Amino acid sequence: MIWPPNALSLSGGERNMAMKYRLLSALVIIALASIHFIGRQVTKYDPGKPVPIPKTAQRTGNAAKGYTYLTTGDYVKGGLPLEIFQMGKLKEQNNYLHRSGTNETIPYNFTAITASNGVQLVAPNCLQCxxxxxxxxxxxxxxxxxMDFTAGDQLNAKNMGLLANLLKANSPAKYEAARNFIQVTGTISPYLKTAVRGVNAADRLAAVLVAHRDPLTLQWRDSASMPIPDEVIPSDVPAWWLLKKKNAMFYNGFGRGDFGRFLMASNLLTVSDSSEAAEVDKKISDVLAYLYTLEPPKYPEKINTKLARKGESVFIDNCSKCHGKYGAGGEYPNLLVPAAIIKTDSALYSSNYQNPQFVNWFNNSWFSLGDHPAQLVPYSGYIAPPLDGIWCTAPYLHNGSVPTLEALLNSKTRPTYWSRDYPKPAYNYTAVGWEYKIHDTPAGNTVYNTTLKGYGNYGHYFGDKLSAPEREAVIEYLKTL
Known part of the structure; x- marks a missing residue:
């Protein structure tokens, strides 16, 4: 994410301030991803067989109210004073969400809110991710x-301190309104940095936040109450429209129970206490109801229907056991695929077992209480996701390490080092995925490096057994989903 895009047109003082807010924006984006709490819970599985995930009843709500709350609500309670935000000259040009008032003038992934003392703030919202x-x-x-979180180490307490001093000197009321936001982001920022752009550091962010929150009151602690892992494990952001088919959340299916409790976890960034969280909790079922209405975009190019029908037969014979069947009478099996079968990069699910303090925090926290509790149930492997709209959800695998469907189904063609153009990469409708450039060696944070821990592109070798014509047919069929 580049903010502001026209920073060079600003004066020196404005440019310095704008760059600080660019860094701040990049940080808070991470908090709004579907946060992956991590830890250990002893559950015995047969390591050689997929495991079905049982269904849990979810709360119902009003989808229209959920959309309004998602795009204009104050579920993130803190942010930057409006005047400070506007110094970055980041404005909404198209009003994609058709919002009114102040929200009409700011980007879709931010929301204007009002602090308790009446100061207008601009907060990041869930559409960041x-x-x-x-x-x-x-x-x-x-x-x-x-997304680009490769500058995470620059988001440090010093910058937050400078911002705090600026507001204190010029407007104590604005400082008071933004104080909690500045304090929290200043504390967590030194922990966050991904090796390459295009991936999310939600697991790391979640770990830092819960380490500084009381599990029952959710109040902020200046000092971490538990060890924070050193590694930043990357992940890709899954599509929301898949949620309606799922019995559990996250790539390893360990988000069990009430989905609303996980959806509102971004509130941990700025929540004052559990009573404030409870107010958000009352509205989050409406958001879930809205998410259940989402459908993937239709493939915009011409589809070879004859080839797609052949691909459907190949898919049913080779892929549907785990990924389900589609169309009339379709069904999705909700299967967790063990590590011995899937063989993809293990860093994400392994981190759940290597840091048991976080699952203990969550499973004994406010989120696990009440009449719609949530719970974490780690697993050594990953869920086989529904494939609705898969044509537009590149890059692939849980860490976004494979740029196209063509490469996903033929592991021999997966690039070790690859990059996309930024900020607007081109899409390849034949290979289905991003146009990319292959590199011979690592080249900094602009090139995806699959040799790094957590960034591996291995595993999911099931397409390798197909012939080239069969793979072509399956890809044509996947365009129809």
């Missing part, structure tokens, strides 16, 4: 694969 501009249209629910 869960929406993306695609073919010049905003697609709500599409995971944002164009």
């Amino acid at each position: 869960h929406a993306q501009l695609f073919n010049d249209s905003l697609v709500i629910g599409m995971g944002n694969s164009l």
Whole structure:
């Protein structure tokens, strides 16, 4: 994410301030991803067989109210004073969400809110991670694969201190309104940095936040109460429209129970206490109801229907056992695929077992209480996701390490080092995925490096056994989903 895009047109003082807010924006984006709490819970599985995930009843709500709350609500309670935000000259040009008032003038992934003392703030919202501009249209629910958190180490307490001093000197009321936001982001920022752009550091962010929150009151602690892991494990952002088919959340299916409790976890960034969280909790079922209405975009190019029908037969014979069947009478099996079968990069699910303090925090926290509790149940492997709209959700695998469907189904063609153009990479409708450039060696944070821990592109070798014509047919069929 580049903010502000026209920073060089600002004066020196404005430019310095704008750059600080650019860094701040990049930080808070991470907090709005579907946060992956991590830890250990002893559950015995047969390591050689997929495991079905049982269904849990979910709360119902009003989808229209959920959309309004998602796009204009104050579920993130803190942010920057409006005047400070506007110094970055980041303005909404298209009003993609058709919002009114102040929200009409700011980007879709921010929301104007009012602090308790009446100061107007601009807060990041969930669309930072869960929406993306695609073919010049905003697609709500599409995971944002164009994020850039490689500057995480620059988001440090010193910058937050400078911002705090600026506000204290010029407007104590604005400082008071933004104080909690500045304090929290200043504390967590030194921990966050990904090795390459285009991936999310939600697991790391969640770990830092819960380490500084009381599990029952949710109040902020200046000192971490538990060890924070050193590694930043990357992940891709899954599509929201898949949620209606799922019995559990997250890539390893360990988000069990009430989905609303996980959806509102971004509130941990600025929540004052559990009573404030309870107010958000009352409205989050409406958001879930809205997410259940989302459908993937239709493939915009011409589809070879004869080839797609052949691909459907190949898919049913080779892929449907785990990924389900589609169309009339379709069904999705909700299967967890063990590590011995899937063989993909293990860093994400392994981190759940290597840091048991976080699952203990969550499973004994406010989120696990009440009449719609949530719980974490780690697993050594990953869920086989539904494939609705898979044509537009590149890059692939849980860490976004494979740029196209063509490469996903033929592991021999997966690039070790690859890059996309930024900020607007081109899409390849034949290979189905991002146009990319292959590199011979690592080249800094602009090139995806699959040799790094957590960034591996291995595993999911099931397409390798297919012939080239069969793979071509399956890809044509997947365009129809």
